[in-house]
Amino acid sequence: MTTDTAVRPGSAPGPRAVAPLPLEAAGLALEGRLAVRAARDGVPAPRVAVIGAADVLRREAPPAAARRAAATVHLTADAVLIGPWGGSTAAAACGCCLAIRWQRLRTRTERDALETGLARTAAGAWPVLPDFTADAVWALVRLAAAPAEPVGVPRPPASGAGAPAPDRSSTPAGGDALPRVTRLDLETGQVSTVPLLADPLCPHAPHGHTPGEPEDFPVSREKAAADRYRLRSPAGYDLPAAALANPVCGVLGVGTWSDVTSPTTAPVAGSVFMRGYAGLTDVTWSGQSHSFTASRDLAFLEGLERYAGTHRRERGGVVTDSYDNLGEAALDPRDCGLYAPETYRDDPMIAPFDPSRPIPWVQGWSLRDDRPVLVPARLVYYSAGTAADHFVFECSNGCATGSCLEEAVLFGLLELIERDAFLLGWYGDARLTEIDLGACRSPVLRAMTDRAALCGYDVHAFDNRVDLAVPVVTGLAVRRDGGPGTLAFAAGAAFDPETAVEAAVSEILTYLPHLPRQVTERPAELAAMAEDFSLVRRLPDHAALFGLPRMTRYVGSYLEPVDVRPPAEVYAEWEDRRPRGLDLRDDVLWCTGELARAGCDVIVVDQTAPEQRAMGLRTVCTIAPGLLPIDFGWTRQRALTMPRLRTAQRRAGMRPDDLRESEVRRVPHPFP
Secondary structure, rough: EEEEOOOOOOOOOOOOOOOOOHHHHHHHHHHHHHHHHHHHOOOOOOOEEEEOOOOOOOOOOOOHHHHHHHHEEOOOOOOEEEEEEEEOOOHOHHHHHHHHHHHHHOOHHHHHHHHOOOOOOOOOOOOOOOOOHHHHHHHHHHHOOOOOOOOOOOOOOOOOOOOOOHHHOOOOOHOOOOOOOEEEEOOOEEEEEEEEOOOHHHOOOOOOOOOOOOHHHHHHHHOOOOOOOOOOOHHHOOOOOHHOOOOOOOOEEEEOEEOOOOOEEEEEEEEEEEEEEEEEEEEEEEEEEHHHHHHHHHHHHHHHHHHHHHOOOOOOOOOOOOOOHHHHOOOOOOHOOOOHHHHHHOOOOOOOOOOOEEEEEOOOOOOOOEEEEEHHHHHHHOOOOOOOOOOOOOOOOOOEEEEHHHHOOOOOOOOHHHHHHHHHHHHHOOOOOOOHHHHHHOOHHHHHHHHHHOOOOEEEEEEEOOOOOEEEEEEEEEEEOOOOOEEEEEEEEOOOOHHHHHHHHHHHHHHOOOHHOOOHHHHHHHHHHHOHHHOOOOHHHHHHOOOOHHHHOHHHHHHOEEEEEEEHHHHHHHHHOOOOOEHHHHHHHHHHHHHHOOOOOEEEEEEEOOOHHHHOOOOEEEEEEEEEEOOOOOOOOOOOOHHHHHHHHHHHHOOOOOHHHHHHOOOOOOOO
16 A cells, blocks of 8 residues: 655655554644644654664665654654753764664563564554653643753653762763753553664764874873873763663663672672674673772673673774775784685675785784884674674773773783683693682782682682793682582783782672572573584683583693792782883883884774763773684684794794694583
């Protein structure tokens, strides 16, 4: 059936348009009814757009996008959204921003229906909009448009009962007032208001900063003390928490939740679906500290880091060409490791790297060589890719956030060093020295090991340095009674040895309360993995597998260490040579030099999303070609194919010759 007059809200008018879907028809009707009320009151009529009838994550036709951007009333299947209203010019957002943010928060079923092209069948007339609903919408439209709050007439309330006292969680980044969106629930009539951050990929967003060659990078950054590597605390950022997590248009998800039952930490977490290589993935972000307030700050920072690292949030700046054509101007991805030939043969989701095939590249900077270098986008944005560059599945390895590029780079490099060392120790079956935790000075560490003991675990820590000088500590928790959740591993790296120990042990504490349950919920599946390692396919499989008591037979080098020594003795030589300056730039350059001595370049790609930039945050992806990268899935282990696995222990003086193939521990790593 066709009509010559029906026009979908959010679409450009045109002859013989397709009959509107029920949601679109309801939007047309609502727009007409609001126009009647506007004429009665002598004010302009608002435009109405519908959200949830089409995929707005794909660019709409310009007329449709322009209409959506100008709309101030938005109809969904269960609510009417009024806005964006208010806010400063600097923080302006539009209807397209709202629609994009809204769609990203939908359930897996809703998003797949909208985004994968599946056929949809309309059923009935919905939503139903009686006169009192139209009256309520019009009242909210008039309140939102009011230039000031009339005496006795409140603006649309914030979420929850009453108006909350101002705090930094609702203060927009940079001090600019964020625009608001008011939601009218069509079932209950409940009204709530949330802030909205403009989406940088909105077709009407201004072209902002596009990362390229850093200017005078790295620059001097004075530290508060020689051993203080964070220039700002997590609580020192002006994070617009209400805009980051809300059920209407949250950047990172619909909200956060706290685990008040955890005996080891005070966890706060959130999650959101992100579309990646294999469809929608539920990406969880969390903070694990000793108070819920601190954990909440850490959770938002991790969520923002993943938001910036999963997909590119800037327009432009991508070069599509082949490696053969780019030559020395580009990083050869083969230097970062590839899978075994049989993996490419048997895995339909990947294909070997082809240097003659054009793929997308983004701009990076070599700290070692002080020059720009193009990096395959596949190695930088770990949930994005094209059919042309599916030669590897990358993860967040080397991604980090800080108050400046230098801070972010330092912590990104420490993560690369940490994971490389862990894999060298694991696959190389290295004999590591255990650190006597009783000889550590940190009262925080003692408290953490006591909490682990209350959960029935003994905690061990090992000096996991191989050929790089930076302290890397591998932590291991062993369940005393040998029951489910038997082993839990983690790692940490830092210039201060005890900080590295604390980082590894703190990470372990986040897993202990849940590991036994994760094992008992899937006993048959994990037992099959223990018999056939090729069944280890996902990130959670690695840690859960070592919750099985039978896996202790593979960890003899950890359960029977070569020696147990106090940290002061283990790291005596390091304490004599470690960097102790007050300039963060020197610490970054020291790490660069240490990696260069191991034969690795250090490449930095600025991933910072525009939203982060406004909050005083920078996120980077650091790459050190040649270091062992962490991978998940037994058949997708680049570390097993790389020369460094065979040579590093010899270079470190830990053995007289290269590692022989028969000496490689061919068991999936237990890194969580």
